[in-house]
Amino acid sequence: MMPLKYPQMELAIRKTLPNLGVELVDVDGFTCCPDPIYFKARDKIKWLTIAARNLAIAEEMGLDVITMCSGCISTLKEAKYTLDEDPEAKAEVNRRLKKINKEYRGTAQINHAVVLIRDTLGLDVVKKSIKRPLDGVTVAIHYGCHILKPSQIMHVDDADYPSILDDFVAAMGATPLDHREKLLCCGKGCMDEELPLEMTETIFASIEESGADCMGLVCPTCFSSFDLGQILISRKKGKTYNIPVIYLFQLLGLAQGLEPEQVGLHTHRIKADKVLEKIKESAKA
Amino acid sequence: MAKEKIKVDFRFREKLNKIQGGKHHNYCYQCSACVAVCPAARFTEEFNPRVILLKTLLGMEEALTGEDSPIWLCTNCYSCYERCPQDVRPIEVIIALKNMAVQRQKAPASLAKLSENIAQTGVSVTVTSAVSRRRQELGLPPLKTIPIDELKEILEDPQSVTKDDK
Numbered sequence: 001m002m003p004l005k006y007p008q009m010e011l012a013i014r015k016t017l018p019n020l021g022v023e024l025v026d027v028d029g030f031t032c033c034p035d036p037i038y039f040k041a042r043d044k045i046k047w048l049t050i051a052a053r054n055l056a057i058a059e060e061m062g063l064d065v066i067t068m069c070s071g072c073i074s075t076l077k078e079a080k081y082t083l084d085e086d087p088e089a090k091a092e093v094n095r096r097l098k099k100i101n102k103e104y105r106g107t108a109q110i111n112h113a114v115v116l117i118r119d120t121l122g123l124d125v126v127k128k129s130i131k132r133p134l135d136g137v138t139v140a141i142h143y144g145c146h147i148l149k150p151s152q153i154m155h156v157d158d159a160d161y162p163s164i165l166d167d168f169v170a171a172m173g174a175t176p177l178d179h180r181e182k183l184l185c186c187g188k189g190c191m192d193e194e195l196p197l198e199m200t201e202t203i204f205a206s207i208e209e210s211g212a213d214c215m216g217l218v219c220p221t222c223f224s225s226f227d228l229g230q231i232l233i234s235r236k237k238g239k240t241y242n243i244p245v246i247y248l249f250q251l252l253g254l255a256q257g258l259e260p261e262q263v264g265l266h267t268h269r270i271k272a273d274k275v276l277e278k279i280k281e282s283a284k285a
Numbered sequence: 286m287a288k289e290k291i292k293v294d295f296r297f298r299e300k301l302n303k304i305q306g307g308k309h310h311n312y313c314y315q316c317s318a319c320v321a322v323c324p325a326a327r328f329t330e331e332f333n334p335r336v337i338l339l340k341t342l343l344g345m346e347e348a349l350t351g352e353d354s355p356i357w358l359c360t361n362c363y364s365c366y367e368r369c370p371q372d373v374r375p376i377e378v379i380i381a382l383k384n385m386a387v388q389r390q391k392a393p394a395s396l397a398k399l400s401e402n403i404a405q406t407g408v409s410v411t412v413t414s415a416v417s418r419r420r421q422e423l424g425l426p427p428l429k430t431i432p433i434d435e436l437k438e439i440l441e442d443p444q445s446v447t448k449d450d451k
């Protein structure tokens with residue numbers, strides 16, 4: 001989804017990870033993971049098959065998979081968990097993969113870039129890459145469901161009291177701000193018109209109350225709920241929030257000294273001018 | 286009030302058992318822990334994962350996989366999976382029910398739209414010239430081609446959702 005709908009996020013990843021010493025390899029032959037919601041609802045075995053094909057490609061190359069997206073990590077990790085746990089599902093998936101001379105074995109590990117940073121690189125590497133610390137910038141983190149739950153599969157953090165994204169933001173010099181609805185689902189996966197809007201609105205009200213300068217997240221689906229979502233809410237409910245929504249690797253890019261356009265911030269509906277102003281100010285001070 | 290006999294449709298439950306993730310419905314002891322953390326239940330009375338599990342245990346096929354089923358209101362947040370003390374994985378049971386609704390051709394029309402791209406092209410979003418232009422403007426490399434033949438091959442039926450149908 002990111003390369004097509006939100007290429008600015010891919011851009012931010014490509015610009016920031018090399019500064020942390022990560023070499024990115026583009027792999028041939030991958031399809032979408034696929035998404036953990038709609039295609040899975042249609043046919044779970046086929047959903048597992050597509051995911052297993054992607055994992056089989058990584059296995060053949062002896063690579064682990066790093067995702068930039070909560071939906072991708074959710075699908076790939078759950079597929080791995082299910083196939084490793086359920087021999088019948090694995091047999092059916094491999095029967096299908098055999099037709100294209102592929103096999104899922106379960107040898108590749110899957111992680112989100114934020115986990116790689118915390119566990120393999122270490123947050124000190126992030127701190128060292130910072131040229132323009134985001135002093136005074138307050139960020140309301142929206143964790144998003146899929147990177148955390150179910151924790152028995154995701155193994156990322158405590159699902160009720162997570163800190164991984166707060167710590168990441170703090171390493172950039174910004175201040176993560178708590179708010180009441182920090183862990184509420186964005187509602188995007190609900191196939192209803194009204195419900196998702198009520199959920200995002202609840203989150204916006206909570207963030208507004210916290211007084212944060214912006215919202216920070218790592219999931220493109222949540223991003224669309226909140227960036228485009230604010231336009232929808234002002235259209236349908238007449239309430240305007242104006243909370244900039246920033247993918248955390250864009251924020252990292254800013255902290256590493258990149259210009260807003262270099263991380264694609266200009267493509268967002270809700271402009272981040274106030275945040276950028278603050279960053280400029282603190283750089284002068 | 287006259288006592289009504291409760292009939293359980295075990296045939297439906299057996300069918301559900303055979304769908305990946307469906308079997309765990311048997312472990313539900315109706316404690317409502319899932320309801321307490323469910324955002325869909327918080328925002329609408331029409332949706333309640335414990336009630337969905339109860340109807341599943343009773344085998345109420347039409348209520349669960351018919352056109353008016355509430356299962357499509359689930360936000361896919363996995364909170365119930367996280368919380369359930371019985372490892373029911375309610376969301377996965379709901380997914381299995383959705384698979385059954387798809388087989389009965391009772392799923393909402395929007396689902397076909399939202400999932401068809403993957404089946405046809407291997408990516409979830411249609412690749413338009415606007416997409417390519419935007420990538421170019423941002424200085425990103427062109428998209429890699431997707432091996433659609435391989436995709437078609439592995440997605441080919443026999444329909445895999447229930448093993449009965451094979």
Ligand code: SF4
Pocket residue numbers: 312313314315316317318319320334335338368369370371372373374375
């Ligand atoms: S699904 Fe789990 S949490 Fe929900 S009522 Fe049943 S046993 Fe309790």
Ligand code: SF4
Pocket residue numbers: 319322323324325326334358359360361362363364365366375376379
């Ligand atoms: S996954 Fe669905 S049923 Fe489970 S808690 Fe979330 S909305 Fe409720």
